[in-house]
Amino acid sequence: MKLVVIKSHLKDAIGIVSGASAENANLPVLKNILIEAKGGKITLAATNLELALEYTILGKVLEPGRATIPAGMLAGIINNLQTERLNLEEKNNSLDIKTDNYHAALQGISADEFPLIPKVKNPKGALVIKASFLRDALAQVVFAAQPSELRPELGSVLFVYTIDSLKLVATDSFRLAEKTIPKQEFSSTQKEEFRILVPLKTAQELIRAFRDDEDVTISHDESQISFSTQTISLVSRLLDGRFPDYEAIIPKKFSGEISVPKEEFISAIKLSGALGTRAGEIKIAIHENKKSIIISCVEQGVGENTYALPARVHGEIHEASFNWRYLLDGARAIAGEEAWIGIVDDNKPALLKAPNNGGYFYVVMPILKA
């Protein structure tokens, strides 16, 4: 293999695919990036056997071929080179990188050892969505996912496709986030509704990898899903298991409804949380005048603080305690200027959303009083 490539392109490609590389005692080649030159295209690939990322860049291919080089080492070199154009050449599993004044000969592992990246077979149609939209939607839910020993299936983002929407849902059983993407936002040739579990790591890599505003094509079969644009392709296994029937726990009736300016609400949460209590517990109470809410935090031996936040309030006077970080996560994920909070009582889940909904809500469990 012999090729000439623009450094910045190579740097982008390495930055993205290295997210899929992994240390593996049995298969050391997994910590390497595969560079493959074929017909004017140069493709970089990495995989951890759960997901694989491929990134195609343009360059001048003098001789087609393949090489694998440890991701960390390759990134370290390419990121620090100043020259624009790089000459790469593979000889006996080693890769030479040359510029006018730099030369490196890197030991790799034979490209024949590199796993073959599986393809999604016979998908029943595909969804096409703008990368930026998918990325933002995922970012609104992905932080709520967290697998546990008993529930490995919660280490995932649930994708629910129905005729009129695509829903993304994640939960760790303490809080839950759901984003609904209406059908106007994507195009579909998908013939069947589906409900699949995309692993958390895959969702995180999606947010990281799809930076441009290209169209992403999503297709899947029984065991895999692929997300691809002109330059990037991500293939991942789907998670086995049944996502909980979460619809039942979404509160529908509230005894107290609060509307607050979002940024102020976020500051108030951070202020109360700044006390750094052990449990991270802060209390939200509706003031008796029903014109403000009181956000407070008390910890013995540390101190206490109270913040009165002007708010529009409907319903009864109620208070509930939450983990401030969880509350913050939800408040941040809401779009727009206003936040709407619905409280049922002090041991039922509360709901956060934008007042006009915006296709997104966040459910969080209160901390039960001892």
Place this chain on the structure above:
Amino acid sequence: MDLEQLWQLTLGEMEVQLSRANFATWLKGSRLVDKKDGVFLVGVSNNFAKEWVENKYQKVLLGIIRGFDDSAKKLEFVVDHRTSVADPTLKKITSADVRTFGNQMDLDFKVDPETNLNPRYSAATFVVGASNELAYTAASAIVQEPGTKYNPFFVYGGVGLGKTHLIQMIGNEIKTFHKGKIRPRYVSSEKFTSDIVWAIRNKRMEDIKKRYRDVDVLIIDDIQFIGGKEKTEEEFFHTFNALYEHSKQIIISSDRPPSSIPTLEERLRSRFEGGLIADIGYPEYEMRVAIIKGKLQEHKRSLKDSVIELIARRVKKNIRELEGVLNKILFYQDAKYIDIDEKTAEEIIEKSVQNFSRRVSDDHILKSVAEFYHLSVDDLLTRGRKKEVVEPRQVAMYFLRDILDMSYPYIGEKLGRDHTTAIHAVEKVNQEINKNSALNQKINIMRELIYKN
């Protein structure tokens, strides 16, 4: 030759030809799923393995298989989810997390907000055996005609023996049997207490009264916890009377019979004793086997019969523990890609069960038994044959044998007796347990005392 043997032989040859790393990465956990008209279906652990094996090893594999079975024409590959591995590094959610992050949502099942019943507890998954037959029969009768026959129905038994399953099952069955015309409501006594506390604080007692008196079947779990909480007991007493007078069914569970809940008020105790009291005992061997088989079926898994029997033999006292051991064995099978044999199962059981009993010392057992009978440890050790100490002493010997698996000579020595006396004592208690339910009950409570401290 069956598929499993054939595949073992094939893997044996492959292992010689491949590097250890390649073999471990691509072929570990694979199996022959099926064979039909010369087409062999090979299950591998993930899509990458499928791609790799299909492209790189297909020819070699087919060659080897043909060597054993000349009908082989073709190999096909599938991703076999049976072999997917659970991750043991995942976090356990502890009660500390609940304090920090909030309660956990009930994601498991749609717990019906009207009745509070969890549909998981169905009659289909309830295993009936000699130890719970009476309770089950009574339950079935109640399902058909709630409020008429056995009212109140009081179920008691040790931890993890299926009380909650039984009483929730009654609620669920009533709902389906009477097509929603009869409204059951399930509540844990903890929730009942917290509701009362809430109502007192917020002056909303009427709401609570209405909520609990406006049902047709009230199911209360773990009633022993309301003992000693005066206001809650009183409110429960009134609720009980209100329901009872209107022939509404009341179902109660506890870890011991009413007579053994010391803090329970006398008037409540006599109410409880007015209906049917049924106990759930330890499941016998056949029942334990049936439970394990049921669980395996539920998870669509299988284990060798000898392993199932081993688990049933070794884990006797707690169905929850039985499930725990079973899960551990299944997990081990996944993680190591091997079929569990008796030896490995024995080790796993040993580990889980030992952990449990290692915390318990012989002196601790003697102390707990003595305490239970209001005696001192010295009373147990004296040579006297007074009636008051005979039973305690025999029970102590029984526990030393049963929990710590001590030798008879050692037990004898510990209590200043001959080893034949020890043998006699243990045998006697073992027999009595099955005949004498009062003794059985005492033993259960003592066992919990021993493990609790």
